[in-house]
Amino acid sequence: MIDRVLILGGRGRIGRSVAADLLAHTSANITITGRAASAKTPWQEQLGDQVEFLALNLSDQASLNQAVANANLVIHCAGPFRYRDDQVLRCCIDQGVNYIDVSDDRSFTRTVLKLREAAQAANVTAIVNSGVFPGISNSMVRQAVEQLDSVETIHLSYVVAGSGGAGVTVMRTTFLGLQHPFEVWLDDQWKQVKPYTGRELIDFPPPFGRTGVYWFDMPEAFTLTEAFSAQNVIVKFGSAPDFYNHLTALVANWFPAPLVRHPGFVEALSRVGHSMTAITDRFSGIGVAMQAEVSGEKDGQSARYQSILVHDSTAVAAGCGTGSLAELVLSGQVQKPGVWAVEEALPTHLFEQAMQSRGVTIQQHWL
Template sequence: MAKHVLILGGSGRIGSSVAADLLAHTQADIVITGRTISTGINVRDRLGARVTFLNLDLGDRENLRSAISGSDLVIHCAGPFHYRDATVLQTCIESGVNYVDISDHSSFTRKAMDYAEMATNAGVTAIVNTGIFPGISNSMVLQDVEQLDEADRIHLSYVVAGSGGAGITVMRTTFLGLQKPFQAWIDGQWQTIKPYSDRELVEFPAPYGRTGVYWFDMPETFTLPNSFPVKTVITKFGTIPDFYNYLTWSVAHWWHPWMLKQKPVIEFLARVSHFMTDVTDHISGIGVAIRSEVTGQKDGQPARSCSTLVHENTAIAAACGTGSVAQLLLSGQLHKPGVWVVEQALPTPLFKQTLAERGIQVQRQAS
């Protein structure tokens, strides 16, 4: 009997990509949700007969609970997660339904973690931050940590070309991440960092090469120090073309913090950026590259393990991360009641297996 998957926000760019991934790698029947009926119907028709559309607002608690209770797995793709509470997760736990999300902000991750004991007691497996970064990036770090006897420092960096093939929600997420300083684990203590600061040139695989990246508030910034006994965790993000980096830097450093906390301002910035990337995507592409570097000790000597990944479409890569976790939950290969981030729940052999099935390779270097 086919499993039933509910994808909240499934009519959006990333949500529909997750649906496409599950159609390719599972036999599940899928319900996608959204607030715009015409968009939802178009996406449903494009994805095929195993997909149905449900017009649903997450604020409608009664219909949300009804949709969740009829599912074997819920995948939450309805961002921006800066604005979300943990209602969906709580409802899944109360309904005994496993949960996955594509959340990408530390504030939401912290809210979700508060439900760990509740999920454990209910026998529900909930895995957050399952996309590309966070998500696949976390598993790359885990793989590098496992190569060493002792890890001291994690440097995780990402670069996205243009819009990354994602919708305007991702643009909102970028500017929401500039709103305030955040805490990072440096030299064994939490230190305050200004977003989009301390530009660093990092060598990514072709076609990106040497690219500028900046401090950015990501869930990995606090989850990796909780997962691994390291002294330093650095998370940096950049875009190409490089002039987008300078525009984002100017917003982070020259605009008054009060302005960045106003929803109309964030909406304006997101829409202008989306318009600009509609033009430049044809030149830059919409791909992504991730680089994980872990340094520490191996056999009593200084050692380093570095992993890289490149994909031509950021939205599809994110869907591969989420789809992999969902596939393993549906098949029963992954079962770990509680609320977890990816590096705490997904063993490296399963990570490598599901990525190989999707034709994605992680390149690794050790020294």
């Protein structure tokens, strides 16, 4: 039987990267969706005739049901993630179809994790936060945690160059993440922090170098807390060039809160930001660097283990993260009925094999 994969929001940068990864590593039939057909078809130039297009409005329940019924894996890449609900996952559970989601929104993640028992009863494997961060980053943490006997602190740092190769939707997600304080796990308790505060300078490998990272609302801040018994889980994000960090911090901490939360203002910021990165991408690149540092004990002694990844395209890296999970689910190597974050669903040996097959290098060492 030939596998059939439905990629919702597949015309976007992330969706196209996921489809390209599946074309390279599986023989699945792939259908990507968008609200309507368009005269501009960059996905056809990238993916060719092996991929079909389906016009699909997710609010049309009957059409969604039919599209899901024709697939044995649904990959949800449509944004903005902040406004998602669990409609698509519920549809997959009802029809017994496996599900993967690239969303990086904390509220959405909490919502779909509540469907774990329903997915288990339907024998559906559902994996969320599947891209690069969260996604590959979560597996890097698991990889490091497994080197230690006990864990005290998990510290994740991300930096993206320019647009990261993504579109306006990812820009919207970034600015939507500035709207409200959020909770982080510090000293064995939840504490509230403001977005884009707590600047730290991290020494990333070239071409990034020493770069600022800030508190940012990410779902791995709580999924890693639940998966591993750490006293602290720190997740921080930054942009390159560094002046983008200062502009974002200005918006988050100095602009009036009602303005930052206004949809029109968010849309304007997203459009302006995307236009700016279209210029700076030419010299900054569109890559990503991630550092996962885990401290704890090994053989009765204090120890720290670090994993580092650098990739020249954030969007392609996200495609690798999601595409590798899809490949493993389709092949039956990952079968875990329920709804799970990546670090709970993907064994480290399979993660390492998938990254190696894609030429993704993760540096690991003791500190």
